[in-house]
Amino acid sequence: MSSATPDRTGRSTPRIVLDCDPGHDDAVAIVAAARFTELLGITTVAGNVPLERTTYNARVLRDLLDLDAEVHSGADRPLVVEAADASYVHGESGLDGADLPVPTRPLDGTDAVGFIIDTCGAHDDVWLVPTGPLTNIALALRAAPDLVDRIAGISLMGGGRFGNRTPVAEFNIWADPDAAAIVFDSGARLVMTGLDVTHRFQATPARIDEVAALDGRLAEVLTGLFHFFADNYVARHDGLDGAPVHDPLAVLVLTHPELFTTVPRHVAVETHGTLTRGMTVIDERRQRDRPAPTCEVVTSVDADAAWALVVDAIAASTR
Numbered sequence: 001m002s003s004a005t006p007d008r009t010g011r012s013t014p015r016i017v018l019d020c021d022p023g024h025d026d027a028v029a030i031v032a033a034a035r036f037t038e039l040l041g042i043t044t045v046a047g048n049v050p051l052e053r054t055t056y057n058a059r060v061l062r063d064l065l066d067l068d069a070e071v072h073s074g075a076d077r078p079l080v081v082e083a084a085d086a087s088y089v090h091g092e093s094g095l096d097g098a099d100l101p102v103p104t105r106p107l108d109g110t111d112a113v114g115f116i117i118d119t120c121g122a123h124d125d126v127w128l129v130p131t132g133p134l135t136n137i138a139l140a141l142r143a144a145p146d147l148v149d150r151i152a153g154i155s156l157m158g159g160g161r162f163g164n165r166t167p168v169a170e171f172n173i174w175a176d177p178d179a180a181a182i183v184f185d186s187g188a189r190l191v192m193t194g195l196d197v198t199h200r201f202q203a204t205p206a207r208i209d210e211v212a213a214l215d216g217r218l219a220e221v222l223t224g225l226f227h228f229f230a231d232n233y234v235a236r237h238d239g240l241d242g243a244p245v246h247d248p249l250a251v252l253v254l255t256h257p258e259l260f261t262t263v264p265r266h267v268a269v270e271t272h273g274t275l276t277r278g279m280t281v282i283d284e285r286r287q288r289d290r291p292a293p294t295c296e297v298v299t300s301v302d303a304d305a306a307w308a309l310v311v312d313a314i315a316a317s318t319r
Contacts, residue, residue, distance in 0.1 A: 013038055014127050014152065014254045017119055019074070019112070020247070021047030021132030022057035023090055024097075024229040027222070028310060029131050029157075029247035030061045034069075035313035036255040040119050040126065041070045043112035047132035047175055048086045049094035051076040054132070057095050059103035064218045065317055074112025075135035078176035081277075086171055089232060097228025098221045116140040117147065125152040127254055130183075131247035133172050134158070138179035141186050153189030157250040159267070159280030160194020166278065170195050173269060174278030181269040184280075190295040192267060193249045194280065197260075201249060201303045203230050204242035210311050216318030245310070249298070252306055259302040264293035 015038040020026040026048070033039045042062065044055040055073040062071055077083045090096060109115060117140055120126045128151060130137050137154065141147055158172035158180065165174040173180045184190065203226045212223040226243070233243035253260045266283040270276045282297060283290055 016127045019043045019130040021054040023048040025247040032248040032251045070108035072109040072112045072115040079178045098224030133176040134179040138182035155191040161196045169278030177271040193298040198246035202242035261300045262296040266291040267295040
């Protein structure tokens with residue numbers, strides 16, 4: 001899946017820019033990226049909560065992980081539709097459930113789009129890994145169309161075969177469907193990890209206990225975050241044992257592709273439907289005249305093995 005220099009174990013270590021809207025699961029994506037990728041930078045977007053707070057939360061995680069990566073804030077609203085957040089899931093702070101340290105390092109810049117373009121120009125084979133609304137990515141592709149040919153690809157968390165914001169629309173795509181349409185129509189190499197896969201990767205009580213057993217401030221913070229996140233999800237859903245930890249899978253599918261299965265499919269985004277805005281329309285037809293695939297759609301994950309990687313990444317932060 002990835003095209004980067006192997007590390008000493010022979011495993012590929014992709015270069016990535018993580019575009020996110022932290023968010024409990026985005027926080028775990030940052031932890032995974034810090035452990036398993038060459039993290040070139042973090043860009044933030046309005047999504048789970050407004051931009052000011054997603055940016056603050058990214059800075060908190062950077063400090064907790066003692067990362068060298070720069071943090072640049074980006075779009076504070078969608079391209080066309082009205083802004084709407086997911087504070088009902090993540091709390092007003094975006095990371096409710098833990099006593100967060102105050103970040104000490106300042107923001108590195110407020111032009112996420114420019115940072116994405118410049119970073120992809122300075123490094124070969126960069127993967128863009130958006131785990132929030134796709135506004136920054138769409139703006140970068142629009143400002144620099146040649147990005148499509150310069151990047152390794154885009155591995156996104158979003159979409160799927162069912163929705164959470166509506167019956168058919170996942171939040172990240174629904175929050176800025178016009179940006180999502182630009183990305184899915186761009187011709188870039190795309191990997192989509194949607195809800196039908198991420199709902200199989202849950203922070204259950206037993207898995208949270210594994211994190212709670214670890215030493216260190218990061219494990220303490222994440223344990224509190226997981227408890228809040230899981231309690232919220234279980235209270236609001238039928239048939240869930242914990243919270244789906246969506247976003248780290250968009251990282252792990254690049255670093256540990258053997259844990260996933262994918263299928264090539266044509267995927268389009270509905271931008272205007274009263275009932276279907278934000279739907280990722282996955283063409284499953286068998287007709288030979290169907291459109292050519294535009295996306296690698298992730299269809300399964302070895303959830304136990306993926307969770308073990310998350311625990312390893314958290315533990316590594318204390319070594």
